[in-house]
Amino acid sequence: MKAAFHNVKPAQPATVLRVPAEIVASRRAMCAGCEFNLNDRCSKCDLCGGSKIEVLTQFVLRGCPLKPPKWTQYMRLPTALV
Numbered sequence: 001m002k003a004a005f006h007n008v009k010p011a012q013p014a015t016v017l018r019v020p021a022e023i024v025a026s027r028r029a030m031c032a033g034c035e036f037n038l039n040d041r042c043s044k045c046d047l048c049g050g051s052k053i054e055v056l057t058q059f060v061l062r063g064c065p066l067k068p069p070k071w072t073q074y075m076r077l078p079t080a081l082v
Contacts, residue, residue, distance in 0.1 A: 017060050019074040027057035030070045 019027075031037050031053045036044045040053050044065045056062055057071075064070040 018058050019060055023074055024057050027064075027071045028053060030064070031057065034066075034070065036066070 031042065034042075036042055037053060042053055042056055042065065045056060060074045063072040
């Protein structure tokens, strides 16, 4: 059974899934005044019963858990369109 894992490639570095610093700053600013921000934890987040806002705001595929969200997933335009 060990041989089956011999050819497994390591996962991509986490930096690939992170948003630019200015997007993180913008998201954190939106979270700062939110009524669901309890000691820098989002009480509405479905991860671990309340994710740390510091971590939650850094990732591409995460969005604000409120309906409607205060911020959404980060979608980068293809370089040909920029």
